[in-house]
Amino acid sequence: MKQPTTWPRLNLAAGPVQVTDKTLRDAGRPILYHYDPAFIELFARTSGLLQEVFRTSYDVVIMQGEAILGLEAAAAGLLSPGDKVLNLVSGVFGKWFEDFIHKYGGETIELAVPYNDAIDPEDVRRALHANPGVKFLSVVHSETPSGTHNPVQAIGAIAHEFGVLTMVDTVSGLGAELLSPEEWGMDIAIAGPQKCLGGTPGLSLMTISPAGWEALQDRKPEPLRASFLSILDWKSAWLEGKRFPYTPSVSEMYSLESVLDQTLAVGMERFVDRQQTIARACREGVKALGLELWPAREEIAAACVTAVRVPEGIDDAELRGTMRHRYGVMISPGYGELQGQLFRLGHMGPAQAHPTTLAAQLAILERSLCDLGFPIQLGAGVGAAMAALGGWDDEGHG
């Protein structure tokens, strides 16, 4: 019989990411019936924690499928036939959202930039001026496939100036920047636990503004109800009646509660700062190896992953395979049409975003590049990254 593949030492992929041992232990609590009073309490408490992590007083909804469910649910629930949506495209995920818009009857006006760039808010303003009938704007906050992020705060403000509602894919954005739905003008935002929060996949974490709820109710020909895709089902069942539209994923809720507790124990400002500090150090490491960052400018580089252009003479799959099979480090390839052009170093969540893990990741990248004959100085990347981490302090609050 074929020997099963050895599991990796480090899962430094673009999500699902490795999680802390505490998360795994907490996820392993005994399975409760969803109408057990203890589970109702836990679900309510977790919803409250999620509001704190989102830094919002908007309602939160936790849909019971990974974030793409929330994204589809937003399109399916908001769009009436013929609705005009300004869809901002700076990467694979932004482009893909167009499919949901069309599927659910919307019409798109696209504002696109190359997939290593970010949207300029002034272009958004221009596009909204030029298209007065636009009802919704959709934007990906953190384009995980490109390792870039868009200036959602500025974009949200402009959209609201024009009375346009925003749908924000912040799947890998929550925890990477100090966002706030109210301050950033996010009407419907969808995040994932398995990205920068460092949780397990299987849930969509959503906030909905009052205007967002109104739009869901006003959808034509009728509000979307009685479906796995219905956000309104969660409003009437859970928010209004502490009931569930269907059986929630009990273990995933345990895991989420734990992850949110851990996040808030660090504090949102410090949590985000750690993410960004590690991302910055990672970029320093990459550059010191003579590799090229994929994002056009460092200011738009995301905190979730560092996307690196595959250097000439190196086969991306061979590089990742060497890292994974010889040294036990799993990283992510390019995604969709970016496949083969870049690879991505992960640093999302408390189990990935730490100096020890970053050092290990860069060292194995170096070792593997060396194995494939790419000319680098072993240690150069790690050294540069460490140089950027001088102020790190696990215990303190620096």
Added chain:
Amino acid sequence: MKQPTTWPRLNLAAGPVQVTDKTLRDAGRPILYHYDPAFIELFARTSGLLQEVFRTSYDVVIMQGEAILGLEAAAAGLLSPGDKVLNLVSGVFGKWFEDFIHKYGGETIELAVPYNDAIDPEDVRRALHANPGVKFLSVVHSETPSGTHNPVQAIGAIAHEFGVLTMVDTVSGLGAELLSPEEWGMDIAIAGPQKCLGGTPGLSLMTISPAGWEALQDRKPEPLRASFLSILDWKSAWLEGKRFPYTPSVSEMYSLESVLDQTLAVGMERFVDRQQTIARACREGVKALGLELWPAREEIAAACVTAVRVPEGIDDAELRGTMRHRYGVMISPGYGELQGQLFRLGHMGPAQAHPTTLAAQLAILERSLCDLGFPIQLGAGVGAAMAALGGWDDEGHG
């Protein structure tokens, strides 16, 4: 601050149910990236195990949301506008499926019986004779809310005689009877891990016959694709390309693999026999207490839960509350329109369906009835149940 509710000692609800300690441990393996070769292997292996548990060579699809996702996906994927569906209704879940049929453009012909009864296959034959345009038949195998089951094997055979495709909700049926999609004529069957298999909630376990695949492809105006609801996405992504249409719930897959391994280690025949033996013993216990079974006849009583009519003079919520809060035993109420009329004693999966657990459940039921002033002889129910368990053998294969 309010003290959090104490967790129950025994979750003997109608699902999600308590799981074995091994399941929890296996579910707690580190989170893999879904494209890690080890995860691809695990997903493939688990799919193979699921075929064995379903006793089928049909394709299996594991959708990444609890079973209602699979049910909606079946309706959404199969039904073209105007399709006639013979919907068999013997309980709350059967009735509810009508909503999905209508939502996705189907027309229903209903064959209904009271919610404590089961469908007579001969009535199905009559209905199909009377309605020659019927394209699909939908049936709930095990009506968890009523604690009854329908004779799916006979119904499936009749449907196929008429060239009618079947959609079978066997959410709590898999593991309760020795079914086989091929032999029972199940074209699309949907099961849940959190019922008789004793797993965790969050997945839909599906088998699809060749005719089922054809029907999914033939749906008008076009096949359902690029949606969380699309079964075909799983065919082209996973079955044909070992890729995923979106991020799977990694921990739930670990849990499922473990549960299927445990099930097959017992062996399907013995596994099902244990379920049925415990259910039978439970009914003996209930009757010995002078309580009335909800199902009209014992032959149609389900193996998953034993539904018991709430006796006169007892408030259902008070009874369950006493069991839960004073003695730590969680059972389920009636559901939907059955609420208040019955309560349900759970015995699904290896952690519920065992003489020790049944004895505990009945003893606490007795103790609680007594607390509420209902005249019973303490020990009578447990004694009758134990009398029915003479041949039990944990180690042997009896």
Added chain:
Amino acid sequence: MKQPTTWPRLNLAAGPVQVTDKTLRDAGRPILYHYDPAFIELFARTSGLLQEVFRTSYDVVIMQGEAILGLEAAAAGLLSPGDKVLNLVSGVFGKWFEDFIHKYGGETIELAVPYNDAIDPEDVRRALHANPGVKFLSVVHSETPSGTHNPVQAIGAIAHEFGVLTMVDTVSGLGAELLSPEEWGMDIAIAGPQKCLGGTPGLSLMTISPAGWEALQDRKPEPLRASFLSILDWKSAWLEGKRFPYTPSVSEMYSLESVLDQTLAVGMERFVDRQQTIARACREGVKALGLELWPAREEIAAACVTAVRVPEGIDDAELRGTMRHRYGVMISPGYGELQGQLFRLGHMGPAQAHPTTLAAQLAILERSLCDLGFPIQLGAGVGAAMAALGGWDDEGHG
């Protein structure tokens, strides 16, 4: 290959006992270096919790081997050649302690009663009057093999009247009665985590009075030091210097911390009351089956296990084997010279001492007696036990 034995559903033995799922999760925290500041904190915190559970301000010492280590360490550390010890013997463990006394140079005066009886404090007074040279008194608080307990509080008071130091084996006594070393006159007391506290085996939990420390220092020809058996090593290393005489069992300390936290969350009075209530109910169940309790009088029956005389015509091993192999319930036989004469039903700690578990245990005892042809009415024992549990309240503080 031989199939491995199926694990039991319920470990209702006389210790090690089954533990709560929380204990197992907490025990599974990552292994710390023993000089990690986090471990030093945990060890100190756990010692403080242990004082609360012992209800003492005496020093506590946690020796890193199961309770027999603490018992031997007490004898080895206290006794100088020729020291006279009044050894109270009401069971196997009391008798065995004589070996340690002799091994370490002591001379014993024995005060013995049959192994189903308890020591009368007035006999202790008489013995001390008659033997003025006695320096130490040794007594087993809870004789697990006999399911009896001795009146340590009265005995300790008498010993102190005579200026005699006490060595108390309360291995299964801590958690079973509301003891206090100060109020009960216990100079050196040794408990085990794996008995009424419901923890894991591998540690000796000890309290030492100031007079106890003095005696350890005064031992001739010299204090016992530099040995795995030395209690003084723990004083100079841990108590005085927050260092360890050798590597502690890290996981067992995690487990202990968790168990003590859980105990104190219940509260000592309520914790002990629950133990005693379940023990009383168990005895009612046993008597209702026409079986005979092993202890001569119920007042001396222990709260840890219920010892039951093996009824005529029943083979003890066959009975226990039936319970274990057919129904998955592990109970304990008689021990030492009591083997074959009695069996023991366990109800120690939060995972054993609960109405649900007691019901299961008695039901399986009944079922197994029935399998072996012993004439009982199935359910009678469970019913009588449940009748005795009317005031139980998991949530409340009744």
Added chain:
Amino acid sequence: MKQPTTWPRLNLAAGPVQVTDKTLRDAGRPILYHYDPAFIELFARTSGLLQEVFRTSYDVVIMQGEAILGLEAAAAGLLSPGDKVLNLVSGVFGKWFEDFIHKYGGETIELAVPYNDAIDPEDVRRALHANPGVKFLSVVHSETPSGTHNPVQAIGAIAHEFGVLTMVDTVSGLGAELLSPEEWGMDIAIAGPQKCLGGTPGLSLMTISPAGWEALQDRKPEPLRASFLSILDWKSAWLEGKRFPYTPSVSEMYSLESVLDQTLAVGMERFVDRQQTIARACREGVKALGLELWPAREEIAAACVTAVRVPEGIDDAELRGTMRHRYGVMISPGYGELQGQLFRLGHMGPAQAHPTTLAAQLAILERSLCDLGFPIQLGAGVGAAMAALGGWDDEGHG
């Protein structure tokens, strides 16, 4: 309230060491009664696995306390008054063993070298020539405090030439070299699970040669029995009767079984090779940083830890504190009289001895040295270590 200390990210101490997630999960199996047939099987199976890991057909004994128990038990069990022991001293542990020898009535002839050196087998020969009455030889295989190892194979052969029995402390040696009690002439060998096997602390892993058993039986004035320190108790109870002299540490046995399974899955040759490869790479890293290895020559450097001389101008405690508190990496100081002179980088067992972990460790060492103003080039150590790991292969068998 004071915030509890944050737990470290990496426990890279000299033992107890961090363990694999599988070990923690397996250790978390439910607690069995020690006389449960499933536990008897597990204990027997684990003993068999231990023989394989020791590569021996000698009896193995698993004493239920950390390795110092086994060491004291060997001295206590073997030595008769006046027995002459050639005690080899190349470090703190070797010197300490003298205390046990004297405590249990032996007389020592010491053969010592500086604590950064190893014993020369020819000196052993000379010493045995010069001291014809020597009955035992005691030697520490791997001196964890010094990071050195002694040539036990050659020493054992010489001892046997002279008819001298050997007591070998291989606490951190098992798993570090491809030893064999038979081939290396080890009569009583004591290892620990928490060192190179990467297990949890709390057990002594011992092998005893037939001559060793004989010596234990021949001890004067009588064999050591009925004590926590008695090895013979294990022979008569477990080896001859499948009974236990006292309650074993159930969870630690689960952990040990898991650890041995994992070790044998790798294979002893490859397991040892990995240890040595990582140790070699670690030394390269240390040297590249301009630091000095503590061992006098690299040939005698141990595979368990790399001992590094504290460089001038650096305060050892400050360095370790920086690594631990700022970057979450716990390493060990010097021990006993070596404290302050050296620090130790750990690489024991599968969770420590891996390129990723080594890279992280060296990077944090570099970062911390830099924080303290020590002049190094960041990345130099990691680079040199990685350069030494070219042939590493997690999946393969290289």
